[in-house]
Amino acid sequence: MNPTHRKAPLLAPSLLAADFGNLQAETERLASSAADWLHFDVMDGRFVPNISFGIPVLEAVHRYAKQPIDVHLMIAEPQHYLSAFRDAGASILTVHYEACTHLHRVIQQIKQLGCRAGVALNPHTPVSMLEDVAADLDVVLVMSVNPGFGGQSFIPNTLRKVAQLKELLVDSGSQALIEVDGGVTLDNAPALVAAGADVLVAGSFVFKNGDPVGTLARMRAELAPEALEPNN
Numbered sequence: 001m002n003p004t005h006r007k008a009p010l011l012a013p014s015l016l017a018a019d020f021g022n023l024q025a026e027t028e029r030l031a032s033s034a035a036d037w038l039h040f041d042v043m044d045g046r047f048v049p050n051i052s053f054g055i056p057v058l059e060a061v062h063r064y065a066k067q068p069i070d071v072h073l074m075i076a077e078p079q080h081y082l083s084a085f086r087d088a089g090a091s092i093l094t095v096h097y098e099a100c101t102h103l104h105r106v107i108q109q110i111k112q113l114g115c116r117a118g119v120a121l122n123p124h125t126p127v128s129m130l131e132d133v134a135a136d137l138d139v140v141l142v143m144s145v146n147p148g149f150g151g152q153s154f155i156p157n158t159l160r161k162v163a164q165l166k167e168l169l170v171d172s173g174s175q176a177l178i179e180v181d182g183g184v185t186l187d188n189a190p191a192l193v194a195a196g197a198d199v200l201v202a203g204s205f206v207f208k209n210g211d212p213v214g215t216l217a218r219m220r221a222e223l224a225p226e227a228l229e230p231n232n
């Protein structure tokens, strides 16, 4: 692919890796960073074996956020909580394919609430499962780790999966963005962008060196179309 035809990916730092004791300060410093979205990971201890944070914390973050909040619902029966997350400040609401018996209905509910609708796929779920809903989606989130924890290693098969998903979206006339989440670093990001990723979520890589603003600026610069090698 000609690098001049590539688009810079959107950057979505995951607040799961931020300092929870200073969420106001963390959110405020991201306000003037290269972040395009703020990624907000909700875990319920049922769908995933971990519990993170929920509606009141989203409400608090939303008070200080300047970017759209991208809410990743790793919860069972998400249909019961969609309007509460919308009211608390979600712009993008992403549910898991594996958590929804009536996925088509849930997607319509999200759109009726005025949010952008996303569906996430676990590493074991093939992209073909989205064939019949692809045209209705705003975002497909490809998990590049098993959901539930930050700081895990990127699963290499994700690259193949992103390329397959890109093809499926083009074939279905879908405008959905491809978001990749889990173990994203500057080592794997150029290949993800080349495979078709539009949005990159990064938690540990952005926060763990203590300089999220600097790291996001570096990501923005190194992932600019003119900085990417043709065969990345």
Ligand SMILES: O=C(CO)[C@@H](O)[C@H](O)COP(=O)(O)O
Pocket: 014, 016, 017, 039, 041, 072, 074, 145, 146, 147, 148, 149, 150, 151, 152, 181, 182, 183, 184, 201, 202, 203, 204, 205
């Ligand atoms: O949804 C999840 C994990 O379940 C992610 O959003 C993580 O928060 C990303 O963190 P890193 O893998 O980048 O540390």
Ligand SMILES: [Fe+2]
Pocket: 014, 039, 040, 041, 072, 181, 201
């Ligand atoms: Fe996430």
